[in-house]
Amino acid sequence: MIANRADCPANSAAVHAITANAAKGADKSFDVIVGRTSDCATVCADGQFPDAFHRCSKAGREPQGRKGQAGHQSKEGDVRKITIIGAGHAGLQLGTGLLKAGHAVVIVTNRSADEVRSGRITSSQSMYNMAVGIERDFGMAFWDEHCPPIEGMHIRAGLDADRIMVDFRMRMPPGQSVDQRLKFPRWMEEFERLGGRLRIEDTNLDRLEEIAASSDLTIVAAGKGEIGKLFARDAARCTFDAPQRITALTYLHGVRPREDFGAININVHPGAGEMVHFPALTLSGACDIVNLECVPGGPMDVWSGIDTPARHLEATLDLIHSHFPWDAHRFADARLTDDLGVLAGPVTPTVRRPVGFLPSGQPVLALGDVFLLNDPMTGQGSNNASKCAALYLQAIEARGDLPFDTYWIAQLTERAWDETKWSARLTNTMLAPPAHVLGILAAAAERPGLAQQIAAGFNDPRTMGWYVDPVLANRVIAETTVTEQAA
Numbered sequence: 001m002i003a004n005r006a007d008c009p010a011n012s013a014a015v016h017a018i019t020a021n022a023a024k025g026a027d028k029s030f031d032v033i034v035g036r037t038s039d040c041a042t043v044c045a046d047g048q049f050p051d052a053f054h055r056c057s058k059a060g061r062e063p064q065g066r067k068g069q070a071g072h073q074s075k076e077g078d079v080r081k082i083t084i085i086g087a088g089h090a091g092l093q094l095g096t097g098l099l100k101a102g103h104a105v106v107i108v109t110n111r112s113a114d115e116v117r118s119g120r121i122t123s124s125q126s127m128y129n130m131a132v133g134i135e136r137d138f139g140m141a142f143w144d145e146h147c148p149p150i151e152g153m154h155i156r157a158g159l160d161a162d163r164i165m166v167d168f169r170m171r172m173p174p175g176q177s178v179d180q181r182l183k184f185p186r187w188m189e190e191f192e193r194l195g196g197r198l199r200i201e202d203t204n205l206d207r208l209e210e211i212a213a214s215s216d217l218t219i220v221a222a223g224k225g226e227i228g229k230l231f232a233r234d235a236a237r238c239t240f241d242a243p244q245r246i247t248a249l250t251y252l253h254g255v256r257p258r259e260d261f262g263a264i265n266i267n268v269h270p271g272a273g274e275m276v277h278f279p280a281l282t283l284s285g286a287c288d289i290v291n292l293e294c295v296p297g298g299p300m301d302v303w304s305g306i307d308t309p310a311r312h313l314e315a316t317l318d319l320i321h322s323h324f325p326w327d328a329h330r331f332a333d334a335r336l337t338d339d340l341g342v343l344a345g346p347v348t349p350t351v352r353r354p355v356g357f358l359p360s361g362q363p364v365l366a367l368g369d370v371f372l373l374n375d376p377m378t379g380q381g382s383n384n385a386s387k388c389a390a391l392y393l394q395a396i397e398a399r400g401d402l403p404f405d406t407y408w409i410a411q412l413t414e415r416a417w418d419e420t421k422w423s424a425r426l427t428n429t430m431l432a433p434p435a436h437v438l439g440i441l442a443a444a445a446e447r448p449g450l451a452q453q454i455a456a457g458f459n460d461p462r463t464m465g466w467y468v469d470p471v472l473a474n475r476v477i478a479e480t481t482v483t484e485q486a487a
């Protein structure tokens with residue numbers, strides 16, 4: 001029987017999907033999948049490999065046993081089942097990548113596509129070029145033609161329009177922000193189209209036990225969901241135990257465009273908070289998203305009594321006028337995209353242990369915000385989700401037929417931390433800038449090369465080792481000065 005990709009003359013990912021669907025009792029799976037998989041149709045079904053076609057067909061029609069039952073032991077050659085909890089950014093991207101690589105994947109999530117589409121905004125999801133590029137590699141960047149690009153960054157800090165202490169801008173390779181209410185339902189559709197199984201269910205610990213018992217690998221990508229608390233907080237990697245900002249998001253139409261390029265605008269009012277805004281794509285077309293980051297207990301922390309979209313908009317515009325007046329003219333005609341295009345609440349930056357052990361002792365693996373939850377100020381969470389989906393996919397592929405044991409999980413999650421810890425360090429230094437970071441920002445206003453390095457760091461925070469280290473930062477500033485004077 002043809003049971004894995006190496007046995008398939010077309011090297012087709014369909015092989016796994018066929019046997020996985022058969023395991024679920026979907027008796028038409030073979031015909032359905034072959035009918036829409038061009039490799040099967042052109043290489044096998046047209047008769048070039050009649051024997052392979054016959055054997056694959058047989059595998060697709062024979063009932064498969066479940067794990068632990070006779071007929072399926074997840075040994076070499078058998079299809080292994082990977083279950084992901086959470087159809088958010090990380091879960092859907094990894095699940096789709098795994099399907100394309102020929103794995104059998106189930107995603108269990110607590111909100112249907114319709115509920116996500118018709119629900120409240122969940123994020124501002126600005127993504128930089130590198131992470132959008134990974135989505136493209138996964139064949140999941142469906143909005144390139146419609147989403148206004150974010151082509152640069154403009155950082156300003158000041159107390160009022162006459163006292164701007166920092167002001168610099170630079171171009172960046174384009175990024176984009178696509179409303180998760182658009183993105184996730186489309187990705188869910190794609191996941192199911194490729195043969196993935198999507199189950200709508202709010203997973204608790206008991207269900208997680210059952211799921212893990214019938215899966216070869218269980219990954220928890222449930223974002224800020226309660227189930228993530230299964231993974232212990234790692235206070236050594238992130239010391240915060242309380243929110244550093246109250247975040248107020250607003251999706252707007254009618255914001256006046258910049259005259260130079262579509263940018264992520266980062267405005268800092270020292271002591272009070274920040275306003276980050278950029279162009280995006282939402283359900284009703286192009287829009288702008290404003291993210292007010294308000295220091296708890298400070299003058300921008302006005303959100304607790306605000307209970308209608310109209311009052312949310314009013315408070316947002318008031319804060320823009322009072323704390324970021326240099327940018328206020330752009331919002332003169334701003335209006336909400338929709339009544340659910342508002343969100344306010346605290347975020348506590350948290351790092352969790354990446355491996356959780358269920359009461360039975362089975363290990364499960366954390367991904368995305370479950371593992372590393374950053375404050376949204378520097379916009380790194382969706383970017384990390386995309387990067388880690390790629391990392392996990394690569395590691396699962398490289399594992400071949402070996403078991404996904406705790407040793408493997410531990411190696412993988414250390415690599416994930418190596419990839420993402422810089423985003424946490426970048427964000428945390430922006431939340432409470434030490435003196436040397438203020439020095440970097442001031443210097444960047446004079447030195448375009450330094451500004452360019454900061455922009456590159458938002459795109460790929462692994463390049464930001466110098467930024468978080470005062471000694472290295474001074475060296476980089478000095479060297480940039482020398483380079484620019486010599487040029």
Ligand SMILES: Cc1cc2nc3c(=O)[nH]c(=O)nc-3n(C[C@H](O)[C@H](O)[C@H](O)COP(=O)(O)OP(=O)(O)OC[C@H]3O[C@@H](n4cnc5c(N)ncnc54)[C@H](O)[C@@H]3O)c2cc1C
Nearest residue numbers: 086088089090110123125126203223225368369379381382
């Ligand atoms: C206000 C705000 C603004 C942000 N802005 C940005 C930004 O500009 N740029 C950026 O890169 N990042 C931003 N982020 C972060 C980004 O949205 C997240 O990091 C990213 O969505 C994380 O992906 P994830 O897959 O880990 O979780 P999510 O995308 O949150 O997905 C989790 C999924 O799990 C499901 N789920 C939860 N619990 C259960 C359960 N018990 N059983 C089954 N399913 C469950 C949820 O319904 C959801 O579908 C922002 C976040 C916030 C809060």
